[in-house]
Amino acid sequence: MKKKEFKSSSKRVLDLMINSIYTNKEIFLRELLSNASDALDKLSYKALTDNSININKADLEINIIRDSDNRILTIKDNGIGMDASELENNLGTIAESGSLRFKEENKEQKDTEIIGQFGVGFYSAFMVAKKIEVVSKKYGEDKGHIWTSEGADGYTISECNTDDYGTTIKLYLKDNTDDDNYDKYLDEYTIRSLVTKYSDYLRYPIKMEVQNSRLKEGSDKEYETYTEVVTLNTMVPLWKKDKKDITEDDYNNFYSDKFMDYEKPLRVIHSSVEGLESYKALMFIPSHAPYDFYLKDYKKGLELYTNGVLIMEKCEKLLPDYYSFVKGVVDSADLSLNISRETLQNDKHVLGIAKTLETKIHNELADMLKNDFDNYKKFFEAFGSQIKYGVYDMYGANKDKLKDLLIFYSSKNEKMITLDEYVNNIEKEQKNIYYACGETIDKINMLPQVEQVKNKNYDVLYFTDYLDEFVAQVLGSYNDLTFKNVSDGDLNLDTEEEKEELKKVNEDNKEALDYIKTALNDEVVEVRFTNKLTNHPVCLTTEGNLSVEMQKVINAMPTDEKVKAKMILEINEKHPIANKIKELYKNNKEELSGYAKILYSEARLIEGLPIENPTEISNLICELISK
Ligand code: ADP
DSSP states (O other): OOOBOOOHHHHHHHHHHHTOOOSOTTHHHHHHHHHHHHHHHHHHHHHHHOTTOOOOGGGOOEEEEEETTTTEEEEEEOSSOOOHHHHHHHHHSOTTOHHHHHHHHOTTSOHHHHHHHSOOGGGGGGGTEEEEEEEEEOTTOSOEEEEEEOSTTOEEEEEEOOSSOEEEEEEEEOOOOSSOOGGGGGOHHHHHHHIIIIITTOSSOEEEEEEEEEEOTTOSSOEEEEEEEEEOSOOOOGGGSOGGGOOHHHHHHHHHHHHOOSSOOSEEEEEEEOSSSOEEEEEEEOSSOOTTTTSTTOOOOEEEEETTEEEEEEEGGGSOGGGTTOEEEEEOTTOOOSSOHHHHHTOHHHHHHHHHHHHHHHHHHHHHHHHOHHHHHHHHHHHHHHHHHHHHHHHHTTHHHHGGGOOEEETTTTEEEOHHHHHHTOOTTOOEEEEEEOSSHHHHHTOHHHHHHHHTTOOEEEEOSTTHHHHHHHHOEETTEEEEETTBSOOOOSOHHHHHHHHHHHHHTHHHHHHHHHHTTTOSSEEEEESOOSSOSEEEEEESSOOHHHHHHHHHSSSSOOOOOEEEEEEETTSHHHHHHHHHHHHOHHHHHHHHHHHHHHHHHHTTOOOSOHHHHHHHHHHHHTO
């Protein structure tokens, strides 16, 4: 029989498994049992809608069979089964292997860490088996098939006779070594404890034959051994158990098993609701974004069950977009099944559940923000942009629900604070929430425009995320305080006297300043002297709603629409450069043109904007310094 090669990507993951020095090899059992349970789910779901399927739900089960003499561990299910092409596609490749992609993106990570981070599924069995045989027959088909592999060099598939539909996986255990004892996976108590630890909540019985002893009939001291089949799991889904019977470890194991995340969740939300909408929900707030979270094909949603049958793996309508990071399951008895996926999602019952879940998630986040700020920061680093996006999306329709979940870096506190904290600590006369935009906190600290606001003892929020300013614009104000960019040309921080004085300076030099504006080909809407810069010679400010940061963000988008902020070049009237300008305007206008270009370029550089004609500027500077 011709041996087929694994796809190269699968081969690499397989190598990883076979040569694994991962200490947590036991997870293979969890993976195989979960696959078996999924296969049973698929069959029972199909039976709900397909009359030709004739099964008794009570017969659906998983069996673990131990053969100590031959060192074979078998896991058998009577689920949906696989036909030849499914065996080929499902076991010949690791479909869309998340773990492999992750490994390629994180080359410095050790292999062992990667195994721990993902449910690597079926292949994890190669951590304990030197050879694997899978016999499978799809429900309703005549023929079964056998898939065999001894590891990385390939696999074979051939037809075989088997009476039972479903899948039987035979693991020929690896030889024991000094470090690893594989015999233990044949041991009753090891298996019992692994099932309890990882798979207790699976909703189908996991059965195993065990040896027991009892008093011989008619005797009061002679014992005999007998075999009996026991069910190893309690089968109550975790979400249906009483909270007081669940430990933190139970939740964490369930989460990592089901959602393939190696890190503990930040929060668990377990609720049971009776009333108009009756349901049980178990939701998790992850501590980090999954590797595919920001990719286009990431799908939000919760698993939806009815009466213990999984009816939808990702019910999107149960979560609003801004909470798309939440993982979990919902189980409700009142759902109708004989409707399409779309209709079900828009079912009034489902939408009603979604509404109460949203409130629960919100309350949990608010509680974390208030009582567990360190973890909230972690949460916000991972998913803050979702919340911001939620504020911004749909013209701010949800902004009031979400605004108190926002946190920003505060210049005064030198840490992240909420908007509520900001407004509770303003100066008496303060009317605005000041913010400054830039790539990093350090860079914003050096912005000339920030200085004047800080000098007034006002707190400044630092916007380092490109979404931040859009969020501020959608919010407009918070508790009657208006958001104001420190780069706004019209900050209005001066006293009447100062204003008058500055007005006069600008009027007296109007011609010189207009001359500079013309020299800059009207790149800016105005050139003026300012009193707000302490040490810096120049800065750029803007007029109107479009700031320089927003211009950058919008113009970086892959659309044809380009925008231009209305920029003002402000020159420090107390800086020696001011006198130089006045003097050149009188005596050497030609040279003033060159100065103007250099000053404007400086201001652009400070803002992180490119210089349109670097060669010209470089020549001008050289000319000046060679004088
Ligand atoms: P995952 O379960 O994450 O999809 P696996 O490598 O564990 O990845 O399994 C690959 C696929 O093989 C499954 O998605 C499923 O379609 C199929 N499969 C695995 N085990 C079984 C089984 N016991 N019965 C039916 N199909 C199975």
